[in-house]
Amino acid sequence: MRGGRQFSIEDPLNGQNHFTAIRWGLAGAVALGHAWVLTLGPEPFQIHGRLASYMAVNGFFILSGLLIAKSLHMRRDLGAYAFSRLLRIYPALIVVLLAFLLIFRTIFAPDSWSVEETFEAAIYVVKVLALGDHASAPAHIFSDNLQTQFNDPLWTIRYELAAYILAALAFAFGLVNGRIRVLVTYAFVQVAYLYVVVYHQDSDLPVNLLPMLRLGSCFLLGMTLWHWPELRKPPFWALAGLLLLFAFFGSSIFGEIIANWGLTAILMRVGLPKKAFEKIIAIPDYSYGIYIWHFPVMQSILVVEPDLNPIALLVLSAPVFLFLAALSWHFIEKPALGLKPKRKFDASSYGLNLRGSWFSQFEKNRDGEGR
Numbered sequence: 001m002r003g004g005r006q007f008s009i010e011d012p013l014n015g016q017n018h019f020t021a022i023r024w025g026l027a028g029a030v031a032l033g034h035a036w037v038l039t040l041g042p043e044p045f046q047i048h049g050r051l052a053s054y055m056a057v058n059g060f061f062i063l064s065g066l067l068i069a070k071s072l073h074m075r076r077d078l079g080a081y082a083f084s085r086l087l088r089i090y091p092a093l094i095v096v097l098l099a100f101l102l103i104f105r106t107i108f109a110p111d112s113w114s115v116e117e118t119f120e121a122a123i124y125v126v127k128v129l130a131l132g133d134h135a136s137a138p139a140h141i142f143s144d145n146l147q148t149q150f151n152d153p154l155w156t157i158r159y160e161l162a163a164y165i166l167a168a169l170a171f172a173f174g175l176v177n178g179r180i181r182v183l184v185t186y187a188f189v190q191v192a193y194l195y196v197v198v199y200h201q202d203s204d205l206p207v208n209l210l211p212m213l214r215l216g217s218c219f220l221l222g223m224t225l226w227h228w229p230e231l232r233k234p235p236f237w238a239l240a241g242l243l244l245l246f247a248f249f250g251s252s253i254f255g256e257i258i259a260n261w262g263l264t265a266i267l268m269r270v271g272l273p274k275k276a277f278e279k280i281i282a283i284p285d286y287s288y289g290i291y292i293w294h295f296p297v298m299q300s301i302l303v304v305e306p307d308l309n310p311i312a313l314l315v316l317s318a319p320v321f322l323f324l325a326a327l328s329w330h331f332i333e334k335p336a337l338g339l340k341p342k343r344k345f346d347a348s349s350y351g352l353n354l355r356g357s358w359f360s361q362f363e364k365n366r367d368g369e370g371r
Contacts, residue, residue: 013070016276019063022267023287026063029056030153031294031321035310038147038298048250050259057156058218061163062264063271065222068164069182072171073226080341085164088288089157090129091336092328096292097125100138100150104296108141108303124150131158142299145306151295159212163219176220179227186220190257193217198253218260225264232272234265288333289325297321 033043033053045052075081101121105112112121117139124138134155137148167176176182193213201210225232242262249258298317302308308316 013066013272016281017272018276018280019067019271020283020285020287021280022271023060023063023285024283024290026056026059027287027290027294029053030291031298031318032314034153034295034298035314035317038145038295038302039308039310039313041146048246048255048259050250050256055259055263057215058260059263059267060156061160061215061218062222062225062260063267064160064163065167065219066225067222068167068219069176069223069226072167073177077341078168078172081168082164084337084340085161087336087339088333089161092288092292092332093154093157094129095328095332096151096296097128100296101125104141104150104300105139108300109139112139112141128154131161134158142303145299145302147299149295150299151292153291153295155211156215158208159215162212163216166216167219167223176223176227182220182224182227186217186224189213189220190217194253194257214256221260221264225268232268234268236269239265239269284326284329285333286322286325286329289328290321293324293328294321297324 029045030053033045033051033056036043036045043051043053071081071084105121112118121138124133124136127133134157135149135152137143138150140148142148142150170176170185174181175185193210193216196205196210196213239262242258242265246255246258246262249255294317297320298313301313301317301320305316
């Protein structure tokens, strides 16, 4: 409200969407892939070498880029933005790491409580919180399993936070503040990723460069969707065309780009329907909890029953990590998000039409920030 005037935003990004349900699906795809990785080794769910879990992570970053662009352009407060991002990531992550220190070690490594081993375990926790080590086997709690990591999915969190930081910097310097600028920035990072994959994948480049470019290009693809709202409503013929292109060229060097575009079209068609279903909108967001809890739960079950097949592991573990994800959302994540600074919304600052369609006014002012 401004000057006592009411306004409404018709964009389905403002709550009337199915993105929470989609995130459930993406987290489930990652868990499904890990059920195979932890028991038999290779994940079977792939087309042209594009693993379902791999593409699910790309999907997370595409959605995140879209929603972060929305947050940056509507909130326009980098301090509040940074605090909100920390509240989204760290409270639930800290609880998982405390569970490792106090519960998982007690159950699965009761002899690891010497001063030296406790110090090493604490250093592991600090490294993860500082976006460092995620793949080691602290306290050797899962050392007899096929995979020995405590919580391998945590590797993406460093890149998520890096994307948040770089997005804020790009916003501050105007690199993502208009249709053309964000498109150029996305194209630059996408080409850089393709160049590294083709020419330097096996070279001595920094180990974090390739995943940063991969996930950064996905994040910027999502940010591009904010400035190009018409791309959030891809026609069925465009989706069919992208799937056909992937069928023929999915194994080429352009395969991942085509796959990401096709995935984006699917996410937008499903996530932003013409009429959203209230029951789907009301689903609580357990996706982050599923993502950070499923791996240690599966590993714990395999300590007790090491000969489980992937389906049996998934059946036994799903109720446990879903329960933990529910606890995480209702008692940690949601209360933490309630601490976010309240948004001071000024409709006229964002080119919103107080009397007409949001999209029509957006189209009139779509380059306003980038000029």
